[in-house]
Amino acid sequence: xxxxxxxxxxxxxxxxxxxxxxxxxxxxxxxxxxxxxxxxxxxxxxxxxxxxxxxxxxxxxxxxxxxxxxxxxxxxxxxxxxxxxxxxxxxxxxxxxxxxxxxxxxxxxxxxxxxxxxxxxxxxxxxxxxxxxxxxxxxxxxxxxxxxxxxxxxxxxxxxxxxxxxxxxxxxxxxxxxxxxxxxxxxxxxxxxxxxxxxxx
Numbered sequence: 001x002x003x004x005x006x007x008x009x010x011x012x013x014x015x016x017x018x019x020x021x022x023x024x025x026x027x028x029x030x031x032x033x034x035x036x037x038x039x040x041x042x043x044x045x046x047x048x049x050x051x052x053x054x055x056x057x058x059x060x061x062x063x064x065x066x067x068x069x070x071x072x073x074x075x076x077x078x079x080x081x082x083x084x085x086x087x088x089x090x091x092x093x094x095x096x097x098x099x100x101x102x103x104x105x106x107x108x109x110x111x112x113x114x115x116x117x118x119x120x121x122x123x124x125x126x127x128x129x130x131x132x133x134x135x136x137x138x139x140x141x142x143x144x145x146x147x148x149x150x151x152x153x154x155x156x157x158x159x160x161x162x163x164x165x166x167x168x169x170x171x172x173x174x175x176x177x178x179x180x181x182x183x184x185x186x187x188x189x190x191x192x193x194x195x196x197x198x199x200x201x
Contacts, residue, residue, distance in 0.1 A: 005051040007044065012037065042120070042128055049117065053103055053180045059113070060192045063178040064104040066112055068097035068141045072148025073112040075104050075200075077178040083155030085119055092138035099141045108188075110195030112147060116140035147200040150174065165201075172197050 011023040011033075022040040024032040024047075032043035053061035064077040065084035074091065078084045085101040092098050100115040107113060118130035133140050152166065152174045166174070175193045176182055182189045 004055045005048075007047070009040070009044065038129070042130065045117075045130065046120070049102060050180070056105075058108070060106040060189060061180045062104040062106065062175055062193075063102070063180065064175075065101045066099035066104045066115075067091045068099055068145050069095075069148070071145060073099065073104075073145040075112065075147050075150045075175075075196075077104070077150070077152060077174050078154065079178070083153070085121060086155060087151075087153070089119060089121070089136055092133060093136060096138075097141040098133040098138050099145070106192050106196055107144065108192055108195070110147060110192060110198065111144040112196075113144045114141045147196045149201045150197070168197050171200065 006027055008025045009022065010025075011020050013020050019035040021033045021035050022037050023030060024040050024044055026047060031047060032040045034040050062075075062077055063079060064075050065088035066076070067074050067088055069091075074096065076084050076087055088098070088101045098114075098116055098119075099112060100117065101119045102117060103115050105113045105115045116133060118132050119136070120128045121131045122128045150166075150171045152171070172193055175197070176189070179189055179193065
């Protein structure tokens with residue numbers, strides 16, 4: 001059996017009354033070290049989701065938040081700390097169905113499948129904790145949806161609401177920038193994203 005990713009979690013405990021850090025390694029690379037076990041486990045979960053996104057076969061993972069509304073998916077592509085989870089949480093509280101706050105999982109027809117991991121909600125200090133969607137009064141979607149709207153945005157505390165319509169080509173470029181395996185599988189990526197963008201606002 002081929003192993004795609006090997007993780008090792010070690011450390012913790014105390015030495016001379018002082019807490020020892022928990023250490024998380026991916027292969028030989030140290031990816032997290034902290035006395036806060038919850039923070040290290042959050043990094044493990046994030047790394048595992050990324051590994052799934054990289055090694056999935058037959059599905060395309062796009063870094064995006066996703067909710068469902070009136071049988072269509074609202075896709076919010078963006079990098080970490082762009083405000084995806086905050087916007088997804090607000091839409092879920094307003095009645096949308098939750099698909100994901102991290103990855104849009106597209107099949108070859110361009111439909112988005114639920115990937116309902118717990119939301120990664122950060123406090124004022126920037127520390128994230130995992131929150132089930134039910135805890136914020138939401139519900140997880142259970143079926144795949146065609147893409148209805150693609151929203152390319154970033155949060156700014158002093159920003160104004162001034163939306164503009166993007167062309168299909170511009171929307172495609174935004175999705176490409178946030179797709180995990182675009183370099184490894186360019187043909188599959190382009191074909192799948194073109195199907196997703198077709199018919200979407």
